[in-house]
Amino acid sequence: MTRNRPFLSILFWLVSSLVTLFPIYWMFIVSAKSRVELFGAPNFIIKTFFSENYIKTLTDPTFQKYMFNSIVVATTNAALVTTLALFATYALARYKLTGKENIFFWTITNRMAPPAAFLLPLFLLYTQVFVVGDWKLFDTRTGLILLYCVFNLPFAIWTLRGVIEAIPSELDEAAYVDGAKTWQVIWYIILPLAKPGLAVTGILTWVFAWNEYLFAATLTSVHARTITTGLAEFVTVTGTNWGQMAATAMLTLIPAIVFLALVQKHIVAGLTFGAVKG
Amino acid sequence: MRSQSVGWLFLAPTLLILFVFGVWPFVYVTVISFFHWNSFAADPTMRFAGLGNYRELVFDKGFLMALWNTLKFGVFAVVSQIILGYLLAQLFMKDFPFKGFFRTIHTLPLMIAPVAVGATWRLMTVPGLGPIPYYLDKWFGYEFLISRYVGQAFLTTVVMDIWHWTPLVTLTLLAALSSMPKEPFEQAQIDGANRVQTFWYVTLPMLKPAILSAVFIRLMDAMRTVDEVWMLTGGGPGAATRYIGLYIWRVVFPKTDYGYGSAMSLITLYLTIVLCWLLYAGLVARRDLRKPE
Numbered sequence: 001m002t003r004n005r006p007f008l009s010i011l012f013w014l015v016s017s018l019v020t021l022f023p024i025y026w027m028f029i030v031s032a033k034s035r036v037e038l039f040g041a042p043n044f045i046i047k048t049f050f051s052e053n054y055i056k057t058l059t060d061p062t063f064q065k066y067m068f069n070s071i072v073v074a075t076t077n078a079a080l081v082t083t084l085a086l087f088a089t090y091a092l093a094r095y096k097l098t099g100k101e102n103i104f105f106w107t108i109t110n111r112m113a114p115p116a117a118f119l120l121p122l123f124l125l126y127t128q129v130f131v132v133g134d135w136k137l138f139d140t141r142t143g144l145i146l147l148y149c150v151f152n153l154p155f156a157i158w159t160l161r162g163v164i165e166a167i168p169s170e171l172d173e174a175a176y177v178d179g180a181k182t183w184q185v186i187w188y189i190i191l192p193l194a195k196p197g198l199a200v201t202g203i204l205t206w207v208f209a210w211n212e213y214l215f216a217a218t219l220t221s222v223h224a225r226t227i228t229t230g231l232a233e234f235v236t237v238t239g240t241n242w243g244q245m246a247a248t249a250m251l252t253l254i255p256a257i258v259f260l261a262l263v264q265k266h267i268v269a270g271l272t273f274g275a276v277k278g
Numbered sequence: 279m280r281s282q283s284v285g286w287l288f289l290a291p292t293l294l295i296l297f298v299f300g301v302w303p304f305v306y307v308t309v310i311s312f313f314h315w316n317s318f319a320a321d322p323t324m325r326f327a328g329l330g331n332y333r334e335l336v337f338d339k340g341f342l343m344a345l346w347n348t349l350k351f352g353v354f355a356v357v358s359q360i361i362l363g364y365l366l367a368q369l370f371m372k373d374f375p376f377k378g379f380f381r382t383i384h385t386l387p388l389m390i391a392p393v394a395v396g397a398t399w400r401l402m403t404v405p406g407l408g409p410i411p412y413y414l415d416k417w418f419g420y421e422f423l424i425s426r427y428v429g430q431a432f433l434t435t436v437v438m439d440i441w442h443w444t445p446l447v448t449l450t451l452l453a454a455l456s457s458m459p460k461e462p463f464e465q466a467q468i469d470g471a472n473r474v475q476t477f478w479y480v481t482l483p484m485l486k487p488a489i490l491s492a493v494f495i496r497l498m499d500a501m502r503t504v505d506e507v508w509m510l511t512g513g514g515p516g517a518a519t520r521y522i523g524l525y526i527w528r529v530v531f532p533k534t535d536y537g538y539g540s541a542m543s544l545i546t547l548y549l550t551i552v553l554c555w556l557l558y559a560g561l562v563a564r565r566d567l568r569k570p571e
Contacts, residue, residue, distance in 0.1 A: 017380060023398045023402055094285070116526045212391075232505075
């Protein structure tokens, strides 16, 4: 085996980290400069922080609405998905249900399908079928929340599967023998033990919902637009106001960075989709 | 003791949501694909078309071009990601100071919204602002203009995808590598295998399931890439980076050609499945023939 050379390996990881971080850093630089400062040779150092890009975005009522929508959609979706997935996974892990392996596999196929294949039928369903009187599912936050379940639920179930199966079923059995009801078993035994797994699942679900663009762009028009659609509008509508676009993009990726710091220890199991038992 | 019905009750909401928002659209798109239906056309009603839409697809140059470009994009991106991801995963297996910190940094691109990734790379490459065109011109006198040169635009989308998704491959392979038993490697060393032989006959076969799942996940994702590329190039120059998802979305929605769009969506879905199946058959089945286990 090769000798350990800490200096060389640190140097390698520093360079590699620089390459990884550079595009984000550059975006930050652009976001902190005024239009005039951006002309000429690229300058990688910030002398004065031009906060107007951020202030303009943050005080824009349209953007505030988008941000609010994104927060509501992502949070509700994460809570809903984590709760539903906990019950579904518990049922699949602990009950002898006919065809449960098929159900497991079927849930994941929901995630494999390219969204482009579903855009059109969903658009038609939302505008023409899921309609009650004047109300349609199109352009509502509810519509987005329910739809995001389609790709987040399979993810949550597959991540939680390992978590729940790791809890010895003897614990449940003992509680049942002592006369506990099903809800008590879930509340007092499963929930406390699965808490870290649930937290990671919830956070990653939140990030996926926050990041989603294609469905949000297709299935909303005015009221339920999210922050990612707002960012995309920037490119097409305002064209070359790079500073403000960069500021908006920075605001979009802040939650992701914060959450990454929170879950980084558990992220291997989470993001690899349970594909590999680690 | 515990009745099955409680279990089904727990599953019911999940199955209901997946059914209404997953299965129903799929059935719907299948039905529509057999109809001519364009709400802006002279006759906006649905007319049965049989296989008409599918027949049209086979001769649709734009669609075939988009499909071919997507495939090229997917293969270039995924192959690079697997190689790079494997190397990084192997390096992460060693012990070095600040490992957790470096791993977090190398996971970061994964968490960023695809739209924001597209924005980032647009800022990197836009002429008159981005450092890439500036320094390529200054140091090498090379004109870098992704809004004009097809090859450069294609390459930039591939590089962007590599930057965004290599971390996923690294993490997948890292998880597999760290759960591998040590004995086969020790045995190989005793038997006097060199590095290449160890890699080829020990690491690779054991890593295969993980590599395969990484390839599948990535290939399916690459086949449906829309957001990043839309932000970076808008599908241009011309239609060079108008990958299939973008093609369906941008070409069909403004035209409201629902029947045709449905057929296109379904074909894309089937091609993705067939591609993964072929890969699976080619990579797994052949191995099984050679070395039955």
